[in-house]
Amino acid sequence: MSVIALNDVVKRYQTGHETVEALKDVDFRAERGEMVTITGPSGSGKSTLLNMIGLLDTPTEGHIRLDGRDVTDFTEDELTEERRSEIGFVFQDFHLLPMLTATENVELPTMWDTSVDRHDRAVDLLHRVGLGDRLDHRPDQLSGGQRQRVAIARALINEPDILLADEPTGNLDQDTGRTILEELTRLKEDENIAIVSVTHDEQMVGYADRVVQLIDGEIQ
Structure with missing residues (x-):
């Protein structure tokens, strides 16, 4: 069973x-x-597709299934919970909080959940x-690659x-x-997770198990 599946998804904007x-x-x-990599020219719909996969947007037509469950008509609160528990996001610009240490940045998504102690996992x-030697460093004390590792x-x-x-x-x-x-290649195996990336980086295509090309909103 696919961990995420989009079937006949159409998205229209006014x-x-x-x-x-x-x-x-x-x-999809x-x-x-x-690791699945989505490629395509600017304006091809890559960001829209990633938003669908990440449950950040809902389709105009079609269905989205997460672990076999149809989540297409979930409420915003239900989608928020699914995102929190099932989906992790890594961004080009890292989006780390500058006043927090590396450990605190990693813990951030769980800070309001008092039922768990994620410090050891972080x-x-x-x-x-x-x-391991940068646990107490803030983002401005880390290189770009190190900041991306914190984000991962x-x-x-x-x-x-x-x-x-x-x-x-x-x-x-x-x-x-x-x-x-x-690092991502190793983590997908160690954590047994699906990694879906959007990229213009040809180097990333070489690491993908599968490449999906999107042109004018259609998978080729």
Whole structure:
């Protein structure tokens, strides 16, 4: 069973008097333990597709299934809970809070959940991404690659089934980007998660188990 599946998904936006069809009858799936990379030119619908997979937006038509459950008609509160527990997000610009240490940034998604103590997992994740000696460093004391590793650890803190990466190597030099991709490859196997990335980076395509090309809202 696919951890995430989109079936016949259509997304239309109203812009003034014009209707824009951003996605057209898209079928997409991702399995645990694989990395799927979505490519395509600017304006092809990549961000819209990633928002659908991440349950940040809902389709105009079609269905979204998470672990076999149809979540298409979930309320916003229900979708928020699914995102919190099932999906981790990694962004091109890291989105770390500058006043927090690496450990605190990783713990951040769980800070309002008093039922769990994630400190040990945060420390373990930072060790696993090679930052065991940077636990108390703030973002301005870390390199770009180190900040992206903190962001990856943060995305894994809630033990998600899916990791979504939006241009995760976009702000990194080629060597650092390669290190991050090697890290993601190892983590998808260790954590048995699906990684779905949107990228313009040809280097990332080489690490993917499967490449999906999107052009004008359609998968080719």
